[in-house]
Amino acid sequence: MDTALPTPVFARRNVAYACATLCCLLWGSSYPAIKSGYELFQIATDDIPSKVVFAGYRFLFAGALLLLFALAQRKPIGRLTPTQFGQLTILGLTQTSLQYTFFYIGLAYTTGVNGSIMNATGTFFSVLLAHFIYHNDKLSYNKTLGCVLGFAGVMLVNFHSGLSEFQFVWKGDGFVVLAAFILSAATLYGKRISQTVDPTVMTGWQLGIGGAWLLFPSDAA
Numbered sequence: 001m002d003t004a005l006p007t008p009v010f011a012r013r014n015v016a017y018a019c020a021t022l023c024c025l026l027w028g029s030s031y032p033a034i035k036s037g038y039e040l041f042q043i044a045t046d047d048i049p050s051k052v053v054f055a056g057y058r059f060l061f062a063g064a065l066l067l068l069f070a071l072a073q074r075k076p077i078g079r080l081t082p083t084q085f086g087q088l089t090i091l092g093l094t095q096t097s098l099q100y101t102f103f104y105i106g107l108a109y110t111t112g113v114n115g116s117i118m119n120a121t122g123t124f125f126s127v128l129l130a131h132f133i134y135h136n137d138k139l140s141y142n143k144t145l146g147c148v149l150g151f152a153g154v155m156l157v158n159f160h161s162g163l164s165e166f167q168f169v170w171k172g173d174g175f176v177v178l179a180a181f182i183l184s185a186a187t188l189y190g191k192r193i194s195q196t197v198d199p200t201v202m203t204g205w206q207l208g209i210g211g212a213w214l215l216f217p218s219d220a221a
Contacts, residue, residue, distance in 0.1 A: 056214030063208030095186035096210020106175025122180035
């Protein structure tokens, strides 16, 4: 007699929804936390090198923790071919170094609320980019409508004084949107790499490589 195997915990719909909600809460909390970090370490608005280094230490530490976590799960973190390591380097320099350079600078010139909302445009960029990259992920009517409404909502945030004044700071809001686009493109590239490299190992290496690169302004100084 066949015995049905128990459903894995994270495969259960309610658990998946709860974890996804928790991730969204944690991701959203990073915006005010970064602003508080600037105040705590007395980083001036125009002190761009310090902001980049602040990001570098954060992601270098996060990457090291992920690789240690992968080791605890007995996953091979060093069995990478030269091609795979090159791909991880490109991913780290784009998804972490370049993206967070724009993100941290942009967040310094906008509010935490605006930064969080502007960064949400990454979802729309992912949908649009996937349409051109994946043959089985084309834009549908509902997806198009959702993107249009989403972008409209983002634009409304920048109106002030009863929709009579539009305020969009390129070095602030614009840089956050640009960071969101870079993240979307890099995420799709990471999806391709994850077919041959364990996702935890991939994320750990790209965070470590990207974070280390962000520390160069500190070395140069």
